[in-house]
Structure formats: C-alpha cells, structure tokens
Amino acid sequence: SSRILQGDPQFTHGTPCASVALASSNGTGIVGAAPNAKFMPVSGTSFSLRATEQMFDYCVKNGADIISCSWGTTDPNFSLSPLKEQAIARAAREGRNGKGCIILFAAGNDDRDFLNFYAAHPDVIAVGASTSKDQHASYSNRGRELSVCAPSNGDWPIIAARAWWDQGTTQRGIGDFRFWADGRSRGDRYKHFGGTSSSCPLVAGICALLLSVNPDLTAREVKEILQSTADKIGQPWEYVNGHSEKYGYGRVNADRAVAEAMRRRETRTPPRVDEVTTTIQSGQGLFRFSVSKQAPHGWGVQIGVFAEYGNVLEQAEKLERQFGAPVVVSILESGGKTVYKVILGAYSNREEARSLLQRLNQAGIEGFLRSLSDA
Structure with a gap:
C-alpha cells in the first residue's frame, strides 16, 4: 500500500521468504509449502511505530489470513512499544472476521537465549530453526516463548543471495551477502537462503494448508494444532512439560497438523440451532413418529x-x-x-x-x- 512507509526495494529478503511459503508449482525454481495460496505483499520499515501499526491494520482490513514476519530485533536497547503490541494483538483477535489473523515471527539468528522481541508477543507463533538432521540450528535463538521450529539451513544463517553474485570462487562474501560460492551459475534466481527467516514462512505455508482444509479454525486453534502435533526432536531431557527452549514444542509436522485440522472440522460443534422457547400448549404438541435403531455407521x-x-x-x-x-x-x-x-x-x-x-x-x-x- 502506498500509504505505508516503504522499505528499501533493493533488498533481497522478501522474495525468498515468500517463495518458501507459497512458490507456485510451475516447473521453475522451488515449490513452496502452500503453492496454491494467495500472496499479499506488504513492505514497510520494521522499527517505525506508525508503519508497524499501518502494516498490521492493512492486513486486517484487506482480508489477510496469515501474516508471516521474518524481521525484528534482539537489540537489548529495544522494547516493544504499547502501540506495536496493540497492533499485533488487534490483528490476532479481530482479523478474519473475529477468528484472528495467524501471526508468525522468526525467533532470530543471534544464538541468544531470548527471542526477537516481536516473536515473544503472546499472540504470535514464534518459529525457530532446526536442521535437516533434526538438530538445533546453532544460530537459532532460544527462549520460553518459542512455539515450534522448522527445518532451515545449518551452519550460519544465510539471509539471501542471488546467483549473479557467485563468480565461481570459493570465497565467503561479506556483510549481508555472505555465502559459500560453489561455482555453479543459476542465472538471476536466488541460490542461498536460510536462517529463522526461512523457517518462519515455511510454518506460515503449513498454516495455509490447515486453513485450506478447515477455514473455521481460529488463530489460537492453529497455534495449538502446530504445537500439539509437532515432533519432539533433540533429547528428551531438553523438554520440560513438553516444551524446549531450543525447539519449542517440537519440529512442525505438516502431515499430522493437517490431519488434526481435518479432524476438528468433522467434530466441531456448530452454533446451536435456536431452541423452542414458547410453551407448547395442549393439543399443539402432537407428533407422530416411527422409531428404529440406527446402525453406527454412515x-x-x-x-x-x-x-x-x-x-x-x-x-x-x-x-x-x-x-x-x-x-x-x-x-x-x-x-x-x-x-x-x-x-x-x-x-x-x-x-x-x-x-x-x-x-x-x-x-x-x-x-x-x-x-x-x-x-
């Protein structure tokens, strides 16, 4: 939206984030977790009080179901202002016609024992990173507010890099464009991406799968499903009452989560049909019916x-x-x-x-x- 204070378009972070969540199955590049999901891009500055409020309000007003946020800070000098807290809470409770927008934040890539301040918000699904070997990604921040983790890269957190930066050397780059170059050109497409910035939209894509089979789920129910169906990776002693500060409630399991969403769809108690409130008068409550035993199938x-x-x-x-x-x-x-x-x-x-x-x-x-x- 042109009314939102815009971020710098030259940066290369948003495109791979979106790709992990919902890249189309079109024979080109990768396929996202939810390739048929719709995309609502919102670009803004993450530390502006007004822009943060505008971004979340924009998502609510324009019908966003899921808000995936691979941004934030763990700077100890930063705190989440009441305006930002309220904007997130408002989206989580008023979005989707009262069912709540599902809001996810990346935990952060600082190898610290506390999360991105936005991710610690109680209405947020905080996502950490694990590896392909179901181990803790060494850079992924830890904390009691961590909800779940999802696979990303191991080693160090690659933010994003395009293939044209790869000159075929074996040098590691500097600054925001660090990567291991393998000498293989992939044209102008991204070839390096990871960190909790990648694990967060992966879980967002899984949330889209849940809503595709059960659109009546509330934001709170989606969070509960992700946590209750996650796989406990790591060591048993790393979990206290089912929760680990390294893995949250475990590594997300899309198959089990979708199955649970479907189960809840079939067993959900619907809004109660209005009952008869008037007293049935004598002679007006006469019914004829035939009763037979119903077999317990069908x-x-x-x-x-x-x-x-x-x-x-x-x-x-x-x-x-x-x-x-x-x-x-x-x-x-x-x-x-x-x-x-x-x-x-x-x-x-x-x-x-x-x-x-x-x-x-x-x-x-x-x-x-x-x-x-x-x-």
Missing part, C-alpha cells in the same frame, strides 16, 4: 445438541419436512444431564452428506459433517 449432518426433548421433536419435524432426510438422535449424558444430539441424514458416504450440508447452508442452517460411528 454419515449425516449434525445440527445441534438440545437439553429438552420437546425441542428435539420440534426440530426433527421441521428438518424432516423441509429436507426429506431421516433424523437421527443420539442420547448422551453431559454434566449429569441427558442431552440429545440431532443429526440429519444417514448416508453411506460423505459426499451425499456433504450435498445435504450445502442445502442446509443455502437455507441458512449451519451444521457440520458427522460420522455416525462416533455420534
């Missing part, structure tokens, strides 16, 4: 859970009349009380149940797919 759409049996009858009659599908009621005990779970449909496959869910949604009724085997 698929339906869970509509809600009710505490009053009269409300179950009222909803069952309306649903069956409107959609022509059988109503299945599961009787459960919850908090010492009997409750009734109402499921519409008893289909042999998920696709038929999904088709019914679409009809329900079109009619303004919310629900979610439910396997009758765990109803």
